[in-house]
Amino acid sequence: MAIVEEAESSGTVAICLPPLSKEDPLFSGKKRLLDARNLKYKYQLPVFSSTEEVLQILDQIVQAARILHMDEIELYFAGDDDCGPYSPRNELESLNSIFVVINSFLSGAKTDIIQLLQVLKDRIMTMINSVVVQNINEMIIEKLDADTEEMLLTWGKDHGVRTKLKISHFKEAGRGAVASEDISIGDIALEIPESLIISEDLVHESDMYDPLKKLDGITSDTMLLLWSMRERYNSNSRFKIYFDTLPEEFNTGLSFGVDALSVLEGTLLLEELLQARELLHQQYDALCPKLCANYPNIFQQELYAWDKFLWACELWYSNGMKVVLSDGKLGTCLVPIAGLLNHSLCPHILHYGRVDQSTKSLKFRVSRPCKAGEQCYLSYGTFPGSHLITFYGFVPKGDNPYDIIPLDFDDCCNEDGRSDETWTGESSRTTHMVRGAWLSKSDKPHTYGLPPPLLAHLRSVLKGDGIEQPPEVPEPDMHKDNERAVLETVLSIFNPMLEGISNSDDFDWDNTRWDVKLALDYKDLQRRVISSVTKSCYSGLETLDASA
Template sequence: MDIKFDLPDPSKRSLLAAVGVEARSPYTPLRIHACGQNVTLLMLVARVHCLSKIESYFLESPQELQSPLNLRNEAAAVSLLLSYLPGPGQEEGCEEVRQALRQHCEGLWPSFVHGDASMQADSVRYPADDSPAADFQRWAADVGIQSNIRIAKFGALRGCAAGRDIEPGENLLSIPAAALIYEDTVRKTDVGRMLSAIPDLAVDNLLILFTMIDRHDPDSAWARYWASLPAAFHTGLSFPPTLVHRLAGTAGALELTRAQGHLKRQYDATRPLLAMLLAAYPALLSPAWFEFGQYTWAAELWYSYAFEIEYGRLSEAGMLNFPAFRPCKEGEQVFISYGPVPNLKLLCYYGFVIADNPHDVVPLTLELPAEEDAALHARRTAVWERLGLATEHNLSAARLSPQLLAALRVAVATAEELAGMETGDDPGRAPLNPENEAQALRTLDVALAQLLDPLEACPLLAGSPRAANSLESRQGVAMAGAGGQDASGVDMEDATGAQDSAPGLGNEVHAAGSVGPGPTTAITPELDENGMDDGWVASSAACRQYVLGQQAILRCAQRECLARLRAAVAGV
């Protein structure tokens, strides 16, 4: 059989063309025969198909896709191929592909583990029969959810364990559409019909209002699901002002303030509607259900638990299937991928962060020079737009983006250099010349220092040693760079990133409860099954880890920037 890949994105077709795979039309699927000898080609195309925007942004060469790009992309590529294969034993060539993917996953999976002993089956503990979690599992079976996973505890935290040995491509979970809470199922309920009568009610508000009301209905079809949910989610949307203030000077403080303000304005705009509902149904509704805290709880539920279903994802039987991409032994912990999500989004909408998150980024905004004559500015803007360059960029711990470097080269280009770009020079492929490259990198170095300085003054890092690469110590970089020396006096190649020595979130919170640097009196907060506490100790630790991650990314960017600057200055 042939596997058909839909590739409507022209940039992805261009990437494939660069490695010798022609996907000629966005309307004609790329067809590749499923057999053992084509596994390498199938994986290449699947990697491109599953490439995220941020992964494309940092891609230096299409040749990188000939081998695994990162664990997320590789897992998504394997999952995609498995979803195309028929059941075991139906096609001989497909069995060769399936076996090759299985072997690939077995080699790939240890990279995910990182020595996490909590994955081992002998550490798993299952909920008591009279617990809300156990009742939720019984409800799931009652409504037709087919599950090969079980709610379980690994250490102090809740997760899921494989209910039996699972092969790649087998479904871990199959959910009938009728059991899902979404617009169609909500509008079929009594509460949904009541809310649907309200003119111009947005779908988002429909779902939030439905949640606020239906969770209190003992006769609801989802009553046992509601009962299994935590009393508080502890996401960034409900962080107290004191905690947000401790993030002062970071993009996190700005994003949390913006998101919380948006939620409050949305609630205030909804209050007349809530008052109308209470007046119309005083015997059915309670004012306590409609307080801002309840609105926030419902919004946090949808932001952190909801997912989008791609068109055509439901099977012919009307089931939403979640297949495994790797083999799982009974009792082993099973994970779901959140995708390439940076720590700021995780903190704001999920309440946790990941130490050494490979998808974490620091946002960086560029501005074209304002103090130049109008004609030169118009030429620079025209080149900028023709090349599709942006002012909004991202930094990662892995590398500087080719798009960022191209934008910097254009931003500092002289009239003569702009003339070359107008006639074909591509600043995205390579440096234009040593002088332009040095000026672009000096500009970036100053911008990095301006981002790093407030981070190192962040209240969450109070008491931490201040690095010698702060803005005050780096202001001479442009002049010192011309002489081939680093004005900071620090060998950036030997500088240690913050995350290398920082304890992980689990150690900070669950072992000692300490969220500050240095020796402290141990505080052991009472954690819920999600590792959160009402004293915001775990959340404070997550915020600190977020800041450390931002700091580490900026230091990595500085090291690369200065290494490139030395090379450029040497060529002047």
């Protein structure tokens, strides 16, 4: 966490970012970017600086924070000339980490320092609002304060839930949470007592734990899934109201019918769905028939049919949250009410995974303001559309920076069989990726809207020396034949992909099932990404030919 330090003797205020940990799996890549841009962890701000000077230093602080908060995909696509923003998530997390410490220091600061900090706070707030404006996607409320959800909220409040949210129904999105009052950065939008969290402890307290613990290799997650299949129909369950509010169908990719699967022919998602379904069938066949036969009083056959198993899988995939409980154990849990919040690429709530030790509750704080009547969004994680369709049943609105297409290459080895070392000092990576070329912000020549590591890899392989250089723009005199070969190699990968995705224009959208519509949405997204890559390559070839 960032901190603010006051140094009276020097007349400065220091803002200290957390140093990059060597335990960070992305340490080398982040350090390279920090060093290349001469960014530090500690910044001195003279108290009597001009506003312009203060904002120049703040720009450096924000750049450093962005790098520190990068994930693998953001780091992979960040060119040396790209100072950000890298994604709405990264931007909100970076700005929020600075905003929170500045805001907390303001209350006890001296007058001259208050003026300095207020300048910083106002600019950070402006930047946060800018992220929101650029990524806002309004949903239409169809129904406010539905009876069933109101019962759930009342039940929750009776058991210690505190909230500034109410539940509404949204067109095309189902249920979601709306702010009942203005919620500021750092405020708690929702607080759930640990006693209402559905965790593995409930399995341990039940009669099914003894037979389940005898099974080799069974996980806590699987135990909870089997427990919830029975608890759903338990009229005496203390979670009865919660289970009663759950839908009869979750409509995720795991429930796609034959027509939807046929639409996905030629896409990456089809294989993912088929593999996921096969694994679930294998898991069901290995567990449920045997448990029902050996323990019929505990595992009633009518409650453990395949359709009910699939329902429970969809419940846990779409509503399960990784939570560190007060005993320090990390596990997948169901959190009543919190599961109703929808996902966004620009969420209000970024972090919510640890029970507060002092209050024994799970707190959902907002990282950006949420006005009364506005939908309050949660981050489900940094997932591509294929994952969100498979396990949640939707494609997010807007440009998802995590919609990537992975590429696997054979490892390049020396004559002695050892992999060459890359510019990072690590073994040469063989897994690369692309995403929509429109997301590239590099305006330098020979970048083609493609990620720098992929270009560096292809240049080295096609050049034949097997030595990867840092992923920066090639020299002006780089051999044009090699550049042309790079682009033609990319086209040889993606042109067949594009040809394999049929057109969606001949579908009657109004009379199409939900799963077919979702499959069509994904196919259009996949086509858009691939088309942007091929168009960029053809444009690059034209540029090379024109300069010949």
